[in-house]
Amino acid sequence: MSKIRILVADDIPQTRTEIQRLLSLEGHFTVVGEAGNGEEAVRLAAQLQPDVVLMDINMPGMDGITATQRITILVPQTAIIMVSIQGEHEYLKKAMLAGASEYLIKPFGAEELVTTIKRVVELQRIRQEQTGSGTGSLPKRRKMVAVVGPKGGVGRTTIAANLAIGLAQQAKDRVVLVDLDLQFGDIGLMLNLKPIRHWGELAGVQEDLDAEHLDGYLTPHFSGLQALLAPPNPQEAELVTPELAKRVLKALGDHNQWLVVDCAAGLNDHALDAMEMADYVLLVAGRDLASLKAARVTVDILLSLGLKAKAAAVFNGPVLPASIPVAEAERALGLPVAGEVEWDPNLVLGCLNKGIPVVLAHANTGISRSLAGLVEWVRGETKSDTVAKKSLVRRILSL
Numbered sequence: 455m456s457k458i459r460i461l462v463a464d465d466i467p468q469t470r471t472e473i474q475r476l477l478s479l480e481g482h483f484t485v486v487g488e489a490g491n492g493e494e495a496v497r498l499a500a501q502l503q504p505d506v507v508l509m510d511i512n513m514p515g516m517d518g519i520t521a522t523q524r525i526t527i528l529v530p531q532t533a534i535i536m537v538s539i540q541g542e543h544e545y546l547k548k549a550m551l552a553g554a555s556e557y558l559i560k561p562f563g564a565e566e567l568v569t570t571i572k573r574v575v576e577l578q579r580i581r582q583e584q585t586g587s588g589t590g591s592l593p594k595r596r597k598m599v600a601v602v603g604p605k606g607g608v609g610r611t612t613i614a615a616n617l618a619i620g621l622a623q624q625a626k627d628r629v630v631l632v633d634l635d636l637q638f639g640d641i642g643l644m645l646n647l648k649p650i651r652h653w654g655e656l657a658g659v660q661e662d663l664d665a666e667h668l669d670g671y672l673t674p675h676f677s678g679l680q681a682l683l684a685p686p687n688p689q690e691a692e693l694v695t696p697e698l699a700k701r702v703l704k705a706l707g708d709h710n711q712w713l714v715v716d717c718a719a720g721l722n723d724h725a726l727d728a729m730e731m732a733d734y735v736l737l738v739a740g741r742d743l744a745s746l747k748a749a750r751v752t753v754d755i756l757l758s759l760g761l762k763a764k765a766a767a768v769f770n771g772p773v774l775p776a777s778i779p780v781a782e783a784e785r786a787l788g789l790p791v792a793g794e795v796e797w798d799p800n801l802v803l804g805c806l807n808k809g810i811p812v813v814l815a816h817a818n819t820g821i822s823r824s825l826a827g828l829v830e831w832v833r834g835e836t837k838s839d840t841v842a843k844k845s846l847v848r849r850i851l852s853l
């Protein structure tokens with residue numbers, strides 16, 4: 455019988471060593487990796503695809519609950535057992551909702567640990583047999599990323615377009631970039647695509663929106679992605695009801711590997727629906743007080759809607775001596791940082807004029823590398839910076 459492969463995620467090295475020791479008393483287990491925080495746990499889980507992750511709840515940076523949610527999406531065949539201390543019932547409840555299969559309360563002995571792991575592995579095996587989703591036959595996981603931001607002109611479209619291109623370059627599967635800024639969407643402009651087929655044409659469609667049918671409304675881009683463009687005039691945007699948009703997003707999500715959705719500024723119904731349906735919500739903000747204040751309000755709304763766990767910040771905008779440092783902005787928002795996009799107006803403006811996104815026109819530049827980092831983040835391959843503290847944070851929080 456092959457050994458059960460385990461990843462141990464805990465920020466305290468002694469705890470990891472102790473778990474290793476307990477597991478070594480039984481011959482059935484092998485610890486394939488150790489993570490000291492949530493980001494590392496997600497990265498290693500995606501890379502190593504262990505049978506089980508033993509996940510601590512409280513870790514610096516990304517906590518165990520967020521990491522559980524990510525791993526459940528990225529590596530659904532991996533079972534997660536939360537490891538917590540007494541009194542963390544609320545957190546445990548959240549962890550189970552995020553996709554954990556079981557939990558262990560510290561301190562626990564070897565027997566309890568071993569029985570719990572074996573039970574979870576057995577359950578996972580039965581589940582995979584029933585759904586035919588064992589490793590190898592696992593259907594490719596489809597993911598949706600909503601790019602949102604409360605303020606206009608913060609760079610959502612630039613980020614969404616370049617992210618989708620980066621994904622299309624890496625994934626062999628289909629990527630659809632959706633312009634959900636229905637009135638004034640710029641995806642067509644940015645990719646030099648004419649809106650001959652667009653959202654407005656979908657307005658009258660009553661029948662089922664299957665993949666083949668929807669293909670007729672998408673515009674191919676030479677990078678390999680397909681775009682669902684905004685209508686050429688704002689009147690037509692009115693025809694796209696939130697119900698229709700939801701149906702279309704659902705159908706596109708069902709048939710494509712990646713869906714990147716560029717939302718309009720603010721939080722309209724379309725954006726709220728997209729955020730609800732998305733696996734990741736990228737909140738774009740500048741590192742100035744006004745932008746961070748608006749972003750912070752958005753985070754509170756995400757929290758009240760139960761969507762905060764899948765949100766991450768992307769910083770974009772001019773970097774000036776007075777700009778708020780990333781670590782402080784991160785703390786002010788209380789979100790993990792998916793990336794910081796380098797500010798390069800000359801390159802970006804030139805690209806916009808030519809209709810060729812910067813990652814294609816100038817691949818080997820700082821801004822393109824920062825955008826590639828974002829691609830890696832959504833693909834679950836990078837760690838983000840650790841959280842730091844200090845002064846301005848309090849000012850932003852008290853605004």
Ligand SMILES: Nc1ncnc2c1ncn2[C@@H]1O[C@H](COP(=O)(O)OP(=O)(O)OP(=O)(O)O)[C@@H](O)[C@H]1O
Nearest residue numbers: 606607608609610611612719795796797798799802
């Ligand atoms: N990293 C960057 N470096 C330099 N210029 C940038 C960068 N990101 C965005 N810009 C510029 O900022 C402007 C706004 O960007 P973009 O259209 O992507 O923002 P948006 O949030 O989608 O705006 P809107 O509210 O109009 O939808 C554009 O002129 C774009 O070229």
Ligand SMILES: [Mg+2]
Nearest residue numbers: 610611635640
């Ligand atoms: Mg835009």
